[in-house]
Amino acid sequence: RLATVLKNDIKILQLAGGKENFELCSNYWQKIIEADTTNIDNLIDGAHFFDKQNNIVLAERYYQMSLNKYEKLAQLNTEIYNIDYTSILNNLGSLYIRNNQYDTAERYFVKALSIRETMAEQDPEKYNADLAVTLNNLGSLYTDIKQFDKAEKCHLRAYNIRKVLAKQNHDAYNADYATTLNNLAYLYAHLNRLLEAMEYDIQSINIRKILAERDPNAYNYDYSLSLNNLAHTYWGMNKFDKAEEYYLLSLNIRAKMAEHNPDAYNPHYATTLNNLGVLNVNKHIYDKSESYYLQALNIRKILAEQNPSAYNYGYMMTLHNIGNLYKDINQMDKSEENHLQAFGICKTLMNNTPGVYDYDFVMLANSIGNFYADVEQYEKAENFHLQGLQVCKTIAEKNPEAYYSLYALTLNNVGDFYLVSNNYDKAEKYLLLALNIYDSLATNNPDAYNDDLAISLNNIGSLYIKAKRIEEAEQPLLKALDIYRDMAKKDPDTYNPYYSISLINISAFYRNTKRYDKAIEYCDNGLEITKKMAEKNPEAYNIKYSDHIHFKGNIYYAMHKYDSAEKYYLQALSIKKPLANKNPSLCNSSYLLTLDALMVMSIWNRHFNEAEKFALTALKTDPSKLNAKEYLVLANLLQGKYNKAEKLALEIKDIEYKGKLLKKRLLTSLQKFEEANVIPEERKADVERLKEILK
Secondary structure, three states: OHHHHHHHHHHHHHHHOOHHHHHHHHHHHHHHHHHOOOOHHHHHHHHHHHHHOOOHHHHHHHHHHHHHHHHHHHHHOHHHHHHHHHHHHHHHHHHHHHOOOHHHHHHHHHHHHHHHHHHHHHOHHHHHHHHHHHHHHHHHHHHHOOOHHHHHHHHHHHHHHHHHHHHHOHHHHHHHHHHHHHHHHHHHHHOOOHHHHHHHHHHHHHHHHHHHHHOHHHHHHHHHHHHHHHHHHHHHOOOHHHHHHHHHHHHHHHHHHHHHOHHHHHHHHHHHHHHHHHHHHHOOOHHHHHHHHHHHHHHHHHHHHHOHHHHHHHHHHHHHHHHHHHHHOOOHHHHHHHHHHHHHHHHHHHHHOOOOOHHHHHHHHHHHHHHHHHOOOHHHHHHHHHHHHHHHHHHHHHOHHHHHHHHHHHHHHHHHHHHHOOOHHHHHHHHHHHHHHHHHHHHHOHHHHHHHHHHHHHHHHHHHHHOOOHHHHHHHHHHHHHHHHHHHHHOHHHHHHHHHHHHHHHHHHHHHOOOHHHHHHHHHHHHHHHHHHHHHOHHHHHHHHHHHHHHHHHHHHHOOOHHHHHHHHHHHHHHHHHHHHHOHHHHHHHHHHHHHHHHHHHHHOOOHHHHHHHHHHHHHHOOOOHHHHHHHHHHHHHHOOHHHHHHHHHHHOOOEEOOEEHHHHHHHHHHHHHHOOOOOHHHHHHHHHHHHHHO
């Protein structure tokens, strides 16, 4: 009688929502179970409740209690109770995945699989569907821990079972078949087999669309999930407009669902808003990104206030994301505020549920460390990086299979921090530790880790270049190039972008070591690939193609072949200008970089009027651009527009730019131009006059 009354109260309290009501529900469920620990139905219902509330400890306790009872019942009558017993094993496996206890999760799934395989052999018609459920769960686990071969085998077994079942009975099994298609798409996206991922995504969408049209209440959520996944696949293919199209389709469905049932669907609506925020950051459309993040943040803040144990995590992640956005747009105070708020929530989550949120703590610590490095608060940056590293080292030692790659990533981040802060000895120490781990991981699982190994090799090469250990840089850069070349042969759509960048990296190395023939050879190879990419997908790759053309100009500039350098800079500018007009937030920085180069080239080539035009264009794009003002002074001076040159020089001379007062930069430039005989004879008196003023 007490249990019946309390269950009714729980229903009312859950409908009302709010933090205090969920705490009461938690207390009531514990009272119900303690009143009769032999009641399996109460144990399972209570475990489900605590599972949904992210209360791992109580969910595990009650699942285990019910598991013990079903194990004894199954020993008495396997036919009746084995299906319930294996269902609890599955629930515990899923719980342990969320708790990052992958070995334990695998043990429970494998045990359930063994029992269900036997059941399906004896009566396939009755138990194949249940076998597919466990194969599906085990496949998802193996995807999470990057055991992709095992994941594919499990998902394909589930696929083969469910495909047959769906043919035999569409109404009963099409939904499960669509789930397996979705899981295969997710797996292939992880493997960068994006065309296969897209194929399975589309099949899943086609099925779920029909199901949702017949019964929107039952299937609209699943349909929106498949749309979300296809959006993510298009994102991986750098088809950002297609990605946004499908995210918006998902968003519209979830908005209507949330309107009718906010308690059930507001969390999912917020997830898609968050995804759109991240996508628009990648597109550099920051105002749209901020709008999506703020909408997601408002929803998740309310959810977290009502039920912190269930929703604080999502709130924390959106705080983290918007913190990164504000860093990108130089709103550093807002960035710091949101990052630190996210970090505070993460520490609370860690204290409440030890072991569950260590991964997130590490990622947040890395991100905040990067933030403080960007604002040159190196002591704080080091503190956060080392906090993250300490936690990561501990969890990697306990569970290397799950966290060794994260440990390598964290070592890489710490090494990058020391590289930025010019502490080359420490940078080398951590970058080499990361490299050794990635080398080991890639040896055992090249499909999963070769990309990380190549990035790590490139980082080491960059360190040696910056530390003036030039000859040591060649070997790691060439190794990285070899890896990307092999990966690009197998999957050009996915890895050609990385291969082209690696070609440009090694080209830059040869330019720096004055081996210009090799520099041009590798640059041309990279340009050929990038050109094809841009022809195939201009939205994604035109800016990269123009940057690589610009880089070829840099090689000729280093060779003092200024006419050739100017030709390539102008070619790059012709591509960048319309891109910057169309999407200034994405392309202006690249556009300004080429305008900078052309200002310099025009002076060296004595095209002083052209230098003035490029400087004015740069200032129109960014009125605060100090080096454009610097070159505008020089261009006016060398054209004979002395009064304009002097007026602007007096305005800017005491402003610091890149660690040097602009008057010193102007004097240095004039000295170089004098030595190279760039200054026209008729302008030399004006130059001396301005030099005296600047001195």
